[in-house]
Amino acid sequence: MTRKILMCGNEACGEGAILAGCKFYAGYPITPQNELIAYMGKRMSEINGIFIQAESELAAINMVFGAAAAGERAMTSSSSPGVSLKQEGISYIAGAQLPCVIVNMQRGGPGLGNIAPAQSDYFQSVKGGGHGDYKVIVLAPSSAQELLDYTFLAFDMADKYRNPVLILGDGLLGQMMEPVTIIKENYNPHVTEKPWALTGCKGRKPNVVRSFFLGEGALEEHNRRLQEKYKIIANSEIRAQTFNLKDSEIVVVAYGSVARTAKAAMERARAKGIRAGLIRPISLWPFPSKIIKDASFARCRKFLVIEMSSGQMVEDVMLAVNGKSEVDFYGRMGGGIPSEEEVLARIEALI
Numbered sequence: 001m002t003r004k005i006l007m008c009g010n011e012a013c014g015e016g017a018i019l020a021g022c023k024f025y026a027g028y029p030i031t032p033q034n035e036l037i038a039y040m041g042k043r044m045s046e047i048n049g050i051f052i053q054a055e056s057e058l059a060a061i062n063m064v065f066g067a068a069a070a071g072e073r074a075m076t077s078s079s080s081p082g083v084s085l086k087q088e089g090i091s092y093i094a095g096a097q098l099p100c101v102i103v104n105m106q107r108g109g110p111g112l113g114n115i116a117p118a119q120s121d122y123f124q125s126v127k128g129g130g131h132g133d134y135k136v137i138v139l140a141p142s143s144a145q146e147l148l149d150y151t152f153l154a155f156d157m158a159d160k161y162r163n164p165v166l167i168l169g170d171g172l173l174g175q176m177m178e179p180v181t182i183i184k185e186n187y188n189p190h191v192t193e194k195p196w197a198l199t200g201c202k203g204r205k206p207n208v209v210r211s212f213f214l215g216e217g218a219l220e221e222h223n224r225r226l227q228e229k230y231k232i233i234a235n236s237e238i239r240a241q242t243f244n245l246k247d248s249e250i251v252v253v254a255y256g257s258v259a260r261t262a263k264a265a266m267e268r269a270r271a272k273g274i275r276a277g278l279i280r281p282i283s284l285w286p287f288p289s290k291i292i293k294d295a296s297f298a299r300c301r302k303f304l305v306i307e308m309s310s311g312q313m314v315e316d317v318m319l320a321v322n323g324k325s326e327v328d329f330y331g332r333m334g335g336g337i338p339s340e341e342e343v344l345a346r347i348e349a350l351i
Contacts, residue, residue, distance in 0.1 A: 001184045009173040010035035012144040012180050013103055014043060016151030017075050019187040022101070023049040024067035024074040026060040030082045031115045032171035033105035037077065057082045061089030061102075068098040069209040071197030073155050073189075077103035079171070080121050081112060084129070090164060091130030095211025097226075099158035101151065102136075103167045105174040108335035116335025117172035119256060122312035125168050126285040133223055135230045137165040137237065138284040140255040144178035150282075152187055159192040161233055168284060170308065172257045172337065239282035240291050244270065248277030250350055251295055253317050254306040255281045258338060262306050265343035274351055284313070292320035302350050303327045306338055 007015070014036050017025070025040040037053065044051035050067070054060035060076045067074035078086065083104045093100060106121045108114040123129075125138045137157055141147045147169060154165040198207055213219040241259075243266065245251065250269075254262035259280040269276040279295065281288050295301060303325055305314040314329045321327055330346045332338050 003182045005180050005182065006177055007144055007180045008035055008175055008177050009144045009147045009169060010105065010175070011039045012148040013077070013151045013167065013169070013174075014039035015180070015182070016148035017101065017155070018043050018047060019148075019182070019189070020073065020152045020155035021189040022073045022075050022155065023047075024064070024072045025049070025076065026052040026054045026063035026067075027077050028054050028057045028060050028082060030079045032107055032117075032174050033077050033079050033103065035174065036103065036105070057085035058089065061086040061093070064100050065089060065093050065096070065098060068093065068100045069096070069198050071194040071199055073159070075101040075103070077105070079105045079107045080109050080118070083121065084124070087124070087130035090136065091128075091132050091134060092211050093164050094134035094136060095132060096209050097162040098164070098209065099162050100164050101154045101158055101167065102164055103151070104169065106168065106170040108333075114335050115171060117170040117257065117308060117337060118333075118335055119170060119258065119308040120310070120312065120333070121168070122284065122307070122309065125166055126287065126316075134226065135163070135233070135285060137161070137163060137233060138168050139165065139239070140168045140282055140284050141173065142256050142259045142280065144173070144176065144180050147173060148180055148182070152189075156190045157237065159190070159194075161229060163229070163233070168256065170257055234286040237283055238286050238288050238290070240288035241280040241282060242278065242291065244275070244277040245279070245295050245298070247275050248301065249275045250302045250304060250347055251277045251279055252304045252306060252343070252347070253279045253281070253292065253313070255284060255313065258306050258308055261338055261340055262343055265340045265347060268340065268344050269347045274347060276347055281313070287316050287320070289316070289320040292317055293322070296321045296325040301325045304346060304350060305329045306343055307331045308337060309333060
């Protein structure tokens with residue numbers, strides 16, 4: 001069965017969770033992701049799932065901890081300052097190796113900022129916003145369709161690696177209305193056995209889910225196991241989209257909603273005879289460093305990083321390039337959105 005529906009990004013994200021078999025959602029209202037909470041409130045009742053509007057972001061993330069420990073597919077969502085409040089819980093969940101999905105529809109900051117789109121939570125998302133040596137898989141959709149598809153994928157990835165997965169969107173993606181195609185046969189969740197889950201002993205040895213290790217050397221050994229898992233993820237789960245890299249003299253790098261603007265600017269540049277290309281990271285962690293590195297080694301290129309921030313992903317691009325090519329940056333802050341004209345002008349200035 002195929003359905004084509006006009007949905008806002010927040011609703012598409014919620015439907016992706018439903019298709020993936022999410023049975024528990026806990027969240028707290030904050031703009032610009034409130035449509036997601038409203039959607040989950042409606043849909044969870046229709047599928048006999050559990051929806052809780054928690055008393056705070058702290059409560060919501062810890063409810064997700066409990067549901068994930070019991071073996072349920074669980075999700076929470078918020079926007080920038082709300083996700084900051086969840087960071088302790090996210091560290092606990094990563095430390096306990098529990099699968100869950102977290103959605104951040106970013107807004108302008110710092111502080112309460114405003115409710116306009118931003119990408120200034122990149123560092124928090126990919127570097128580990130809480131305490132300890134842990135990693136969260138981060139996926140960056142750029143459309144309502146991808147919000148549905150990558151949220152669906154996130155639940156399978158979370159179960160596969162017993163690790164939280166973060167969907168990093170922004171207020172623009174969450175609010176925009178776009179047609180979304182749902183081919184039911186294409187959305188078959190991968191069912192993963194969870195022998196570690198707290199489902200009651202039922203004749204077996206009791207399970208323990210924890211991130212607390214007091215024995216001498218126990219926490220270090222636990223961290224070693226976590227790092228080995230992260231290496232496997234880093235080698236297996238890199239996702240990116242590339243355009244016109246074979247002949248490009250300048251490569252634009254952008255993710256999320258800004259990548260759409262960057263792609264349009266790249267196409268206008270090529271129409272003017274400028275050999276421009278584009279790399280769109282989809283997995284922000286693991287970051288597609290090798291793809292960027294290979295592009296820089298193929299020929300002497302210039303890179304232009306576009307972000308709705310003062311410059312955060314640009315640091316990972318510079319690390320990937322490792323001095324082999326020039327890296328320039330153009331960003332807008334506090335809810336400012338780069339336009340096609342601004343990106344095109346920057347491309348022309350660099351050439």
